[in-house]
Every structure is written in structure tokens, then in C-alpha cells.
């Protein structure tokens with residue numbers, strides 16, 4: 001890897017990406033009078049010491065700790081953060097420093113944006129998923145009524161600091177979760193990125209720093225043009241319509257699964273659906289599915305689960321007029337959005353996943 005580093009001021013957000021990004025951010029953060037760090041139990045243990053070491057001499061006025069893992073992106077945890085902000089005397093010019101993965105940045109961003117009608121916050125993603133996706137683009141919120149991200153706001157942090165230094169704190173499951181979003185990024189908009197990652201298993205990637213910067217840049221490029229997800233940004237949801245339903249379904253059953261694992265399953269289903277709309281060579285479909293299967297185990301879903309999954313998909317925010325709307329692959333490296341898909345095809349795609357079927361066409365004619 002050369003030296004992937006970038007300071008990118010795109011109003012109203014500054015992005016500091018790459019090696020030593022944490023150190024580079026120190027001056028900017030010192031502009032705020034009061035600084036409160038939000039961590040979860042894991043990032044308190046593994047990432048706060050790294051942060052403190054990198055930010056030598058940086059004063060912190062308080063640390064708020066929430067419970068770790070996805071099932072805790074809840075209103076109760078948000079109330080806890082509001083209580084702690086009050087206790088610590090947070091004011092409008094206080095900075096909340098979200099140090100963690102997607103749960104911390106989503107929930108912390110929401111709590112900051114609603115406390116005293118909004119205090120500033122920054123995101124230091126510590127998970128691979130956070131670095132390439134969750135911390136970028138101003139989506140904040142929490143799960144509600146058993147539905148993912150049911151309540152929330154689009155609101156940008158003042159700064160996103162993406163430093164691969166935190167990768168060393170991740171276990172394989174977390175690394176794998178972020179890897180799914182890297183694969184997605186390649187599939188929807190970056191053939192070069194896909195070709196770099198497709199032949200490498202996630203645990204043998206050596207060039208994480210440059211892949212993270214490349215993938216994060218791609219996402220920044222999309223959200224700067226469509227912050228409120230009116231059009232183009234929807235392509236980031238490839239794999240997420242079925243994926244979110246699987247994620248909610250399995251989490252509601254008490255299984256410990258990650259977002260990325262669910263998105264990987266969703267991408268298999270949605271690649272199948274894409275192939276029914278657009279011409280895809282069978283070899284291409286196999287290439288995509290094999291790459292996912294080489295890294296992710298299939299979930300043990302049953303045909304009887306499909307009606308529940310369809311029901312969960314009805315809450316997808318891309319839907320219109322009660323119809324399912326998907327983001328699909330037009331070809332490798334190019335996605336399209338707002339494609340209406342009927343129940344039968346969704347059902348077929350989940351059966352394709354469950355039964356590990358293969359692409360059927362004899363001729364590779366595209």
C-alpha cells in the first residue's frame with residue numbers, strides 16, 4: 001500500500017481518511033470547549049485506549065457507555081445517553097465523540113441531534129462496517145417495534161475520522177461483517193474494487209487501508225450528491241431489502257448475527273432477482289455467489305420462514321404504494337434503484353438461497 005490518506009472538506013462534513021487520521025483530527029476537535037466520548041462496552045475496553053494513545057494530551061470531559069451489539073440500538077439506550085449528557089452538563093457547543101461501530105454512530109448521532117435540539121458530533125468508526133458504510137452519510141437512528149432503523153434522522157456529523165488503526169481491535173466476525181459492505185461497494189459501483197477483493201478471502205486481505213479509503217470515498221461521493229436518499233443513494237441498499245428482513249428475523253429469534261452476514265445473504269437473493277431483470281452470464285452470477293459463499297456460511301432458513309420475511313420486507317423504506325422496490329445490479333459495477341419486484345420473484349430468490357441452487361441457463365449469451 002502506498003499512502004492512502006485524505007483530508008476532504010465537503011461542507012458540512014470533513015472527512016479524514018487513512019493512516020494517522022486520528023492524530024490529524026486532534027486540532028479540529030480541540031476547538032470544542034467540552035468533549036464527551038460515547039463508547040459501548042467493547043469499544044470502551046478495546047478502542048478507547050487506542051484513541052487516548054493516538055490523541056495524547058487531548059482532554060475528555062466525560063465518557064458515556066452503552067451496551068454493545070445490534071440488539072441494543074434501542075430507545076432505552078438513547079434515554080440513557082440523554083440522561084448522561086444532562087448529568088455531564090452538555091450544552092449546545094459540546095462535542096459528542098462517537099467512538100465505535102454502527103450502533104454507536106447511529107444511536108450517538110441520533111441522541112446528539114435531538115439533545116437540546118442538536119449538539120455537534122463526530123464519528124470515529126472502529127469497525128470495518130462503520131469505516132466503509134455506517135459512519136458516513138448522516139443516517140442516524142434506532143430500531144423500534146422489531147424493525148431496523150424505524151426511527152431516526154438524516155443529520156451529518158461535523159467530521160468523520162476513518163483510521164485503520166482500529167482494525168486490530170476487531171474479531172473475525174466483525175471483520176467479516178464489514179467485508180460484506182466492501183463486496184457490495186464493488187458490485188454496485190466499482191468493478192476494480194470487486195476484482196481486487198473477489199479472489200481474496202476476507203482473512204487474507206493485506207491491503208485493508210487502501211480498500212477502506214477507496215470504499216469510503218465511493219460512499220462519500222454518493223451521499224454528497226444525494227444525502228436524503230431521494231435517488232442515487234438508494235443503490236447502497238443493494239442486498240439490504242432481503243438482508244434487513246433476514247437480520248430482523250434472526251435477531252428476533254435471539255440469534256447473534258451481524259448486519260454484514262445478513263447483507264451477504266441478501267446479496268445472493270438480490271443477485272438472483274437482478275439476473276431476472278437484466279442479462280447476466282451464468283458465469284457472472286456464479287462468480288458473485290461463489291465469492292460470497294467463500295466467505296460467509298449460509299443461514300439455516302426454511303421455506304416456511306418466507307412469509308415472515310416478506311412481511312418484514314413490507315417495512316422497507318424504499319417501498320412505494322405498498323409495493324416492494326429494490327436496488328438491483330444492472331451489471332457488475334453498476335446498480336439501479338426503484339425497481340418494483342413482485343412477491344413471487346422474491347420468494348423464488350429466497351428458495352434459490354435456501355436450496356443453494358445454481359444458475360440454470362445453458363448459454364452464456366450476454
Ligand code: GLY
Nearest residue numbers: 133137139233236
Ligand atoms: N447504509 C446505506 C446508506 O447509508 O445509505
